[in-house]
Amino acid sequence: MQDNPTPIPLWRQLQGAASLLMAVRDGQSMTAALEDVDAALRPGVQSLGFHTLRWLGRAEALRQQLAKRPPPPEADALLCVALALIWTEHDAPYTAHTLVDQAVEAAKRGDATQHQASFINGCLRRFLRERDDLVARSEKSPQAVWNHPQWWIDRVRKDHPGQWQAILQANNSRAPLILRVNERKTTQAQYLLALSAVNIAATPVGKQGVILASAQPVPSLPGFAEGHFSVQDAAAQLAAPLLLEGLNTGDGQGARPRILDACAAPGGKTAHLLELADCEVTALDIDARRCTRIAQNLGRLGLQAHIEVADAGRPQDWWDGQPYDGILLDAPCTASGIVRRHPDVRWLRRPTDIAQLAGIQAHLLQALWPLLKPGGRLLYCTCSVFRAEGDNQIQTFVAHHTDALLMPSPGHLLPQSGAEATVFPDNLMREHDGFYYAILEKRNP
Incomplete structure (x- = not known):
């Protein structure tokens, strides 16, 4: 013993x-x-x-x-x-x-x-x-x-005058462990039963999400090795469905849509796209070690993508010239929407970071837009509550690109900690991080 x-x-x-x-x-x-x-x-x-x-x-x-x-x-x-x-x-x-x-x-x-x-x-x-x-x-x-630092308080108050206090309060709460069920292996209802069978309390969120009542070691959860779930916040679980909805497959002959996940690591959204649709996905990331994580995560889930180590902002180095039906741009940002999970972010950031990161985001949008087919869709998202990285960024882009049509989009999702609800298409989500989403469709010339 x-x-x-x-x-x-x-x-x-x-x-x-x-x-x-x-x-x-x-x-x-x-x-x-x-x-x-x-x-x-x-x-x-x-x-x-x-x-x-x-x-x-x-x-x-x-x-x-x-x-x-x-x-x-x-x-x-x-x-x-x-x-x-x-x-x-x-x-x-x-x-x-x-x-x-x-x-x-x-x-x-x-x-x-x-x-x-x-x-x-x-x-x-x-x-x-x-x-x-x-x-x-x-x-x-x-x-x-x-x-929060004073400059952060001032910025949130300016960007969200009606909700700034609720945002800061939510940031100080503990974020729960949220899973996304892999629908190629099981269903939300079946997985809730699997958790219940081992006395783990959980509730559904959205269409594929599961919120655990208390945090658990992830590898010890039922179905981990078999790829029955991934760890992903409820707000991030909206990305793949938003891009896939109404996606033009191109030639009308049943060809698999070609999708680019431009800043893909660690691969959560790449996996979700492959779980939901029969598509051909290129997962791109600038960091080789993080690309290894994409491969590991997809392997556990039983999924395959073309993984490439490259700078999304320099398509001339990696693009094969074939346009994409869909592009997912989860752009580098201040991470101001995920402070619940990363409470150090607010103390690490500086006010100058917002403009610097907004510049990177604008460059990525500019570089990737020509890679999209006419009729195709680009989903731009950041895990930020700052308008410079969300609404302002997209309004500026649309103003300068007459072929870019801003579709009905969620916009800024503000962090929620169970107390208040955000209604999102036939979903009642009471628990999620802060995020921004914009769907851009390329008009036919």
């Missing part, structure tokens, strides 16, 4: 979460920083790291009150992690006493923080004594209230 593994002490996990925060402050994504964390520590560190980044604006406002001059970076990160975890009693994952004790222990055992242990102890104990007053004073800071 194997002994139960020794529980990992909280102080070690707090050290790990502080190292994640320092990495994000240095401009590194949390996903990349997590790869440097010991595998045994990773789940706990990730959970604490996510919590910290969701409440970082509040934690920093409180730290500024407790210490007018910021302590050294390592001590500041550890203190902010602790404050994010205990600033409110109702959402705190640990008791205040335990948290303070383990945060001080983490400081004592860190080479760069051991001389700051008494300072951290003093700050946290003062916070507990004066919690109500300190939290009330932090309410004066929009960054503390909304837990």
